[in-house]
Amino acid sequence: MADTHSNPSPPHPHPHPPSVTVTETDLSSTLVTPQLQQSTETTTTTTTTTTGFNDVVEEKQQVSADTATAASSASSSSTSNKMIIPHNLLSFKEESNKVSDLSDPQRNSLQQLKNLLTGDPKYEVSIWGVPLLKDDRTDIILLKFLRARDFKVKDALTMITNTLKWRKDFDIDALIDEDLGDDFDKVVFMHGYDREGHPVCYNVYGEFQNNDLYHKAFSNQERTTKFLRWRIQFLERSIRNHLHFTQDGVNTILQVNDFHNSPGPAKRQLRIATKQALQLLQDNYPEFVSKQVFINVPWWYLAFYTMISPFMTHRTKSKFVFAGPSKSPDTLFKYISPEQVPVQYGGLSVDFCDCNPDFSMSDPITEIPLKPNTKQTVEIAIYETCIIVWELRVVGWEVSYSSEFKPDAKDGYTVIIQKTTKMSPTDEPVVSNSFKVGELGKLFLTIDNPTLKKKRILYRFKIKPYSD
Structure with a gap:
């Protein structure tokens, strides 16, 4: 790109x-x-x-939403009407993608992984529109898998092999051009860039308060699978349209997760689908997120976060930032300039500038x-x-x-x-x-x-x- x-x-x-x-x-x-x-x-x-x-x-002023310390349980939070937000792990800092900036052991791991892939026909494929071998962008792809596995070459190779198998089983190549409708366009959308140039993806859980939309997505296993396919299709298209896979380019996405009016833990199928999606993304889309910003976080999310956190790596959790309703705009502005933030989240950006061209x-x-x-x-x-x-x-x-x-x-x-x-x-x-x-x-x-x-x-x- x-x-x-x-x-x-x-x-x-x-x-x-x-x-x-x-x-x-x-x-x-x-x-x-x-x-x-x-x-x-x-x-x-x-x-x-x-x-x-x-x-x-x-x-x-320091935006304190992402550094609040948990001091009581979720149940006591509900009683006192005060939301306690989990304390962040050590904040994640995105590494350089320049091979020259790698340590000697990291460069050796990258070369070893290339050697293992070369000559095996099953690795002579493209992934996210990039050839897995013999391309200027190949190093960026391989570094994503290596970093997800702490530069352990055999573990990274296993992850690549499993990802290629999953992509074939999920028929990703056909999925890219499949017409899955526009029912969920307001659930997930891309809008603007953060202060470091990453494209920003918004996930709006409150849209599932609409019973018709919830029914379309989760009323049975077939519809849940279709929703997951739509979500994966959206991610695949976003990666191909917005990321560069170059040493000096933008290679990750900032995710904003909005819990305003979210249905909550009572919606069992949504909870199950969220866990499934999380597992799919962690297993098959390594190092595609620069930061996960959770806004309008309700008290009940603590219990849900506690439930799903064992399924996430320490590296994944280090990218998380949490903000309650009162701190959400300021937290977004810490990472995204207000002119890039949609109006509904406190900024001045609208999709088509109809209000003021x-x-x-x-x-x-x-x-x-x-x-x-x-x-x-x-x-x-x-x-x-x-x-x-x-x-x-x-x-x-x-x-x-x-x-x-x-x-x-x-x-x-x-x-x-x-x-x-x-x-x-x-x-x-x-x-x-x-x-x-x-x-x-x-x-x-x-x-x-x-x-x-x-x-x-x-x-x-x-x-x-x-x-x-």
């Missing part, structure tokens, strides 16, 4: 780029007496110059921390006539938002674009707007957080030409 993902580049600099000033006002004094507000509130101002887009302002996943976002009882004002100074378009959201809202344009001319009139509005979690997740700038001035976007919760502002804007 020739094309590789890279961080999106900003557009060509605008002749007169706007400057952005972010002003933070501490409103905590209002909790004492309203009369003291004017004299005691504190303001912090930061100014940056942009080229039509925005420099990223990141909140310097001016923006796409390649348009970067500015992130600003919003402290409790504070007000942030984003001031964009505009130096020419134009059309400015912007998007803004605060994950979970519970804030007030307003926008206005103030001309620089002393006799100019302030234009209220959107009056101060209380935004609730049930409102539209993203505010999209535009304004025709006929005279020089400043656009003000104001967000007031009256809650005791830390929040995060995401916004981006574009300058477009405008003529009378």
Whole structure:
């Protein structure tokens, strides 16, 4: 695959780029007496110059969702209404795929494995569209099997042999082009890339709350087998379409597992099918996952995780990251830029940009921390006539938002674009707007957080030409 993902580049600099000033006002004094507000509130101002887009302002805080320590059992979690998340193993760091970066014993193991495969007709095949022998991409394939077996050559050879047999029995070559329908398209889908360029796959277990869909997938063994074939087909196509199998390319996928509204342990057939799929993937798709991020994790998943963890290797479990509902967006943003995260998960990305065709996943976002009882004002100074378009959201809202344009001319009139509005979690997740700038001035976007919760502002804007 020739094309590789890279961080999106900003557009060509605008002749007169706007400057952005972010002003933070501490409103905590209002909790004492309203009369003291004017004299005691504190303001912090930061100014940056942009080229039509925005420099990223990141909140310097540790995302703790993936490091929470288990302190009680799942049953006590249910009683106290507090979810305890399993403590992560040592966090996995993806190794280099360059042969020159391997240790001497690892290089020797790779060569030994090649020698064992060479000359045997049963290994003169292709796997994931890559010849198993005598191809520039072969080393990447073989390293996946070696790493899955701790560079034990005989164990890696056995795994390759078993995988080839399973692929033949499962008729993978025919499966690639088989029409299995689109019933499960919302259950599993690819969307965007993470901060390191890995494609991201979302697994949405809550879709199985739909009884009709659950019946189609798990009502009998034949349908369960068809669902597993669909899942394997999806993975095969994703591997061929998104991975490069090159030393400097992207060779793994980041998996996001969403448990929001998941049916839970009561759905026995789903539980069984999940275990079957896990075993198939671990046995036949080694080292294809860079990270497993579990979001909106409910308390009952602890019991399920305890049940399936013995079937997983230590290396597999080291790739796991867990986050409860309140920490899910921040955890995703730790690994995936907000412009690449779907709207339903707290980001600004939509599949086809129907809501705002001016923006796409390649348009970067500015992130600003919003402290409790504070007000942030984003001031964009505009130096020419134009059309400015912007998007803004605060994950979970519970804030007030307003926008206005103030001309620089002393006799100019302030234009209220959107009056101060209380935004609730049930409102539209993203505010999209535009304004025709006929005279020089400043656009003000104001967000007031009256809650005791830390929040995060995401916004981006574009300058477009405008003529009378």
